[in-house]
Amino acid sequence: xxxxxxxxxxxxxxxxxxAVALELFAEQGYEKTSLREIAERxxxxxxxxxxxxxxxxxxLSSLLDEHLAGMDAIVEWAEAxxxxxxxxxxxxxxxxxxxxxxxxxxxxxxxxxxxxQTSIKELAAGAEIRSRFERLxxxxxxxxxxxxxxxxxxxxxxxxxxxxxALDMLPGAPDERRDAALEVALELGGx
Amino acid sequence: xxxxxxxxxxxxxxxxxxAVALELFAEQGYEKTSLREIAERxxxxxxxxxxxxxxxxxxLSSLLDEHLAGMDAIVEWAEAxxxxxxxxxxxxxxxxxxxxxxxxxxxxxxxxxxxxQTSIKELAAGAEIRSRFERLxxxxxxxxxxxxxxxxxxxxxxxxxxxxxALDMLPGAPDERRDAALEVALELGGx
DNA sequence: GTCTATACTGCGATAGAC
DNA sequence: GTCTATCGCAGTATAGAC
Numbered sequence: 001x002x003x004x005x006x007x008x009x010x011x012x013x014x015x016x017x018x019a020v021a022l023e024l025f026a027e028q029g030y031e032k033t034s035l036r037e038i039a040e041r042x043x044x045x046x047x048x049x050x051x052x053x054x055x056x057x058x059x060l061s062s063l064l065d066e067h068l069a070g071m072d073a074i075v076e077w078a079e080a081x082x083x084x085x086x087x088x089x090x091x092x093x094x095x096x097x098x099x100x101x102x103x104x105x106x107x108x109x110x111x112x113x114x115x116x117q118t119s120i121k122e123l124a125a126g127a128e129i130r131s132r133f134e135r136l137x138x139x140x141x142x143x144x145x146x147x148x149x150x151x152x153x154x155x156x157x158x159x160x161x162x163x164x165x166a167l168d169m170l171p172g173a174p175d176e177r178r179d180a181a182l183e184v185a186l187e188l189g190g191x
Numbered sequence: 192x193x194x195x196x197x198x199x200x201x202x203x204x205x206x207x208x209x210a211v212a213l214e215l216f217a218e219q220g221y222e223k224t225s226l227r228e229i230a231e232r233x234x235x236x237x238x239x240x241x242x243x244x245x246x247x248x249x250x251l252s253s254l255l256d257e258h259l260a261g262m263d264a265i266v267e268w269a270e271a272x273x274x275x276x277x278x279x280x281x282x283x284x285x286x287x288x289x290x291x292x293x294x295x296x297x298x299x300x301x302x303x304x305x306x307x308q309t310s311i312k313e314l315a316a317g318a319e320i321r322s323r324f325e326r327l328x329x330x331x332x333x334x335x336x337x338x339x340x341x342x343x344x345x346x347x348x349x350x351x352x353x354x355x356x357a358l359d360m361l362p363g364a365p366d367e368r369r370d371a372a373l374e375v376a377l378e379l380g381g382x
Numbered sequence: 383g384t385c386t387a388t389a390c391t392g393c394g395a396t397a398g399a400c
Numbered sequence: 401g402t403c404t405a406t407c408g409c410a411g412t413a414t415a416g417a418c
Contacts, residue, residue, distance in 0.1 A: 011384070029309035031222035034410060046411085048385050056411065117306040118220035147363045148371035151353055154360070155346050155375070162342055169345070172338045180339035184346070202401080225393060237394085239402050247394065 014052045016042050019105070021059045026108040030060060030119040061125035063109060068125075070098040071132040078139040088140050089190040092156055095136070096182045099164040100175075111165035114158070133157065140189050156189030205243045207233055210296070212250045217299040221251060221310040252316035254300060259316070261289040262323040269330040279331050280381040283347055286327070287373045290355040291366075302356035305349070324348065331380050347380030 020041050024033040035056055039046045053059045074094045081087040099110060113120065113129065120126035140153035162170070163181020170177050211232050215224040226247055230237045244250045265285045272278040290301060304311065304320065311317035331344035353361070354372020361368050 013384080028313065029222070031220070032310070032313070035412090036410080044384095045386060047387080047413090050412075051384065054412090112309075115308040116310075118303075118310075119223070119307075121306075122219065122223075146371065147361045147368055148374050150361055151350060151357075151371055151375050154353065155350055155379075158349060159342060159346055162345065166342075170338045170341055177338055180337065180342055183339050184342050188346075204401085226395090227393080236403065238396090238404080241395070242401060242403095245395090 013042065013044065013048065017049055017052055017059060018062060022063055022105050022108055022112070025060065025063075025116075026112040030112075030116055057123055057125075060120075060123065064113075064120075064125040064129055067102070067109060067113075068128055068132065070102075071095075071129070071136070074098065075132055075135045075139070078136070083139075083142050085190065088142075088153075089186060091136060091139055092160070092182070092185045092189055095157065096160050096163075096178065096185065099160055100178055102164075107165040107167065110161050114161050114165065152188045156185040159185040159188060204233065204235070204239070208240055208243055208250060209253060213254050213296050213299055213303070216251065216254075216307075217303045221303075221307055248314055248316075251311075251314065255304075255311075255316045255320055258293070258300060258304075259319055259323065261293075262286075262320070262327070265289065266323055266326045266330070269327070274330075274333050276381065279333075279344075280377060282327060282330055283351070283373070283376050283380055286348065287351050287354075287369065287376065290351055291369055293355075298356040298358065301352050305352050305356065343379045347376040350376040350379060 017038060020038050021033070024037060024041075035046045035049050038059075039049045042049075049059075053062070074091060077094065078087055078091050081090065099106065102109070120129065136157065137150075137154055140156065141150050145153075159181050163178045163185075166177065167174075170180070172180070208229060211229050212224070215228060226237045226240050229250075230240045233240075244253070265282060268285065269278055269282050272281065290297065293300070311320065327348065328341075328345055331347065332341050336344075350372050354369045357368065358365070361371070363371070
């Protein structure tokens, strides 16, 4: 649960910062994007940004937090199921649905996570996200699975990510790509 | 072929810089790694590093160049073959062999490329690498292939990368992982 | 509560001494 | 071949205007 919601503020600078930051982070990466660049796009100073978010990392955390909650729900469901094919299929289908239901900037966020793993890795919020992926991966691998099967499971999640953000690389409308990605992911991890 | 080789220099600082830089780039990312950090590990100053490489980007370029030549050979071979299953299999097998035959730091370089795509994207050497991947992907997709098949082809290359660098994530000895990755890649792109 | 002005440290990079 | 000195810009931080 975030501090936003029914929160009534006099300006929407806080949300504008999030939107601009996500766009720039996805385009040019986290480290390469400066607070001055974000501030200039909004016509304010660096310090104004610093008022709403105490650090640059906190901006990114607030973006990642949205996705965290969705992943938590899937991990919790999965860990209450018995291991096996049905659980693997359920995880893949639920994760596909989560990606499909994200906000308009969802694809940008997923692309950012996929392409900036090293930047994210050392951040607190990044560690949270990574632990969810780790648990999703564990739940997608039955005990004693081969190296090939473990690889297939991890690729299944990556396939879903590609379907969510690879607008230019793959043909078809967004939901066609999503269906294709789900098909490939199930074939990798749902057998 | 690089400018090194028979090049006899009074110190091996140049090669030491490459080794330390790759290690730090792979661990903490390109942007987060400072020239001062590299210099301090070697007991010299920042400016001494600047004597050997005119920019930070040039250090990274010199690392990526090794892999570029290997990819060029595969792309050239592929573009001289008729499209079809055999060509796809040949590309996957050759790329697997290329990854297996890289130097000791090969895994670090592949991991770096896989996890720092955004950092690399805007660099000159990064654009070169990306164009090779683009051509490899084209050659792995027969005309009129579905979105699912295009996705499978891209995942095949990613599978090989995982097998090359995912030391902690997957079980088994290095060549077992490589064989498992090749198996999955062929099943994705070689049907 | 929202923002500007200002300053501090460390970054990549350059010029020039030795 | 390596150094010192310096530059402009980065993220961070505080004081205070409104």
